[in-house]
Amino acid sequence: MTPTTPLSPVIIALDFAVRAELDALVDQLDPSQCRLKVGKELFTLYGPEVVKSLQQRGFEIFLDLKFHDIPNTTAAAVAAAAELGVWMVNVHASGGAKMMSAAKSALLVYGKDAPLLIAVTVLTSMHSDDLAAIGVAGNAQSQVARLAALTADCGLDGVVCSAQETPILRAQSSDDFLLVTPGIRPAGSDLGDQQRVATPLEAMTMGSNYLVIGRPVTRSADPLAALKIINQSLGY
Numbered sequence: 001m002t003p004t005t006p007l008s009p010v011i012i013a014l015d016f017a018v019r020a021e022l023d024a025l026v027d028q029l030d031p032s033q034c035r036l037k038v039g040k041e042l043f044t045l046y047g048p049e050v051v052k053s054l055q056q057r058g059f060e061i062f063l064d065l066k067f068h069d070i071p072n073t074t075a076a077a078v079a080a081a082a083e084l085g086v087w088m089v090n091v092h093a094s095g096g097a098k099m100m101s102a103a104k105s106a107l108l109v110y111g112k113d114a115p116l117l118i119a120v121t122v123l124t125s126m127h128s129d130d131l132a133a134i135g136v137a138g139n140a141q142s143q144v145a146r147l148a149a150l151t152a153d154c155g156l157d158g159v160v161c162s163a164q165e166t167p168i169l170r171a172q173s174s175d176d177f178l179l180v181t182p183g184i185r186p187a188g189s190d191l192g193d194q195q196r197v198a199t200p201l202e203a204m205t206m207g208s209n210y211l212v213i214g215r216p217v218t219r220s221a222d223p224l225a226a227l228k229i230i231n232q233s234l235g236y
């Protein structure tokens with residue numbers, strides 16, 4: 001099936017271990033309402049088959065495996081994601097310029113069919129204190145800005161960051177540089193392990209292009225209603 005491109009910027013994070021729970025959620029969703037993210041848990045359990053089955057339902061897929069390895073290995077992994085026909089794939093910007101450039105080069109052969117390639121800057125579960133503990137000087141915002149500039153220099157399509165950094169990244173980046181923001185929490189919802197958060201509307205107003213949202217929808221008593229409320233709050 002040809003994928004449907006939704007107007008909504010919402011990407012639902014499908015962090016599930018039980019296939020029946022995943023299917024029960026996806027059965028309720030329509031590709032016009034959101035894109036879907038397949039991450040480490042789902043992919044490790046069910047592999048490429050789960051990606052293909054979601055694509056067959058018409059969804060565009062963000063394959064979130066956050067590759068971080070030597071350039072040759074990362075480039076081959078990104079090419080494998082392109083073979084799967086995913087819409088978006090990511091690497092860790094802290095893998096460095098050689099790794100990101102190799103990943104970008106590996107996608108050239110796919111032309112307009114290449115997935116969007118983005119790089120994770122500083123995980124939204126981290127604060128400046130966590131960075132200090134791993135030897136990164138400065139606060140989260142300055143580290144995100146540094147890694148986003150490196151990512152743009154390597155020709156990638158954008159970054160994963162928190163919505164809190166989007167104003168500074170919008171100011172330093174070209175208009176078409178994508179800012180993909182997890183750590184989205186509708187007002188009143190549980191933060192869980194997320195530290196640098198924003199509501200869906202705040203994130204879009206501050207300059208996000210795509211919102212990655214997991215538990216506030218997937219663990220809601222009524223996931224479809226939760227998604228509809230979020231989309232409506234954004235005018236979709």
Ligand SMILES: O=C(O)c1cc(=O)[nH]c(=O)n1[C@@H]1O[C@H](COP(=O)(O)O)[C@@H](O)[C@H]1O
Binds near residue numbers: 014183
């Ligand atoms: O790359 C990601 O998607 C990602 C990067 C990041 O910095 N923070 C982050 O939370 N994510 C992912 O975004 C999703 C957020 O899920 P919830 O916290 O349940 O909304 C998870 O699947 C994370 O793996």
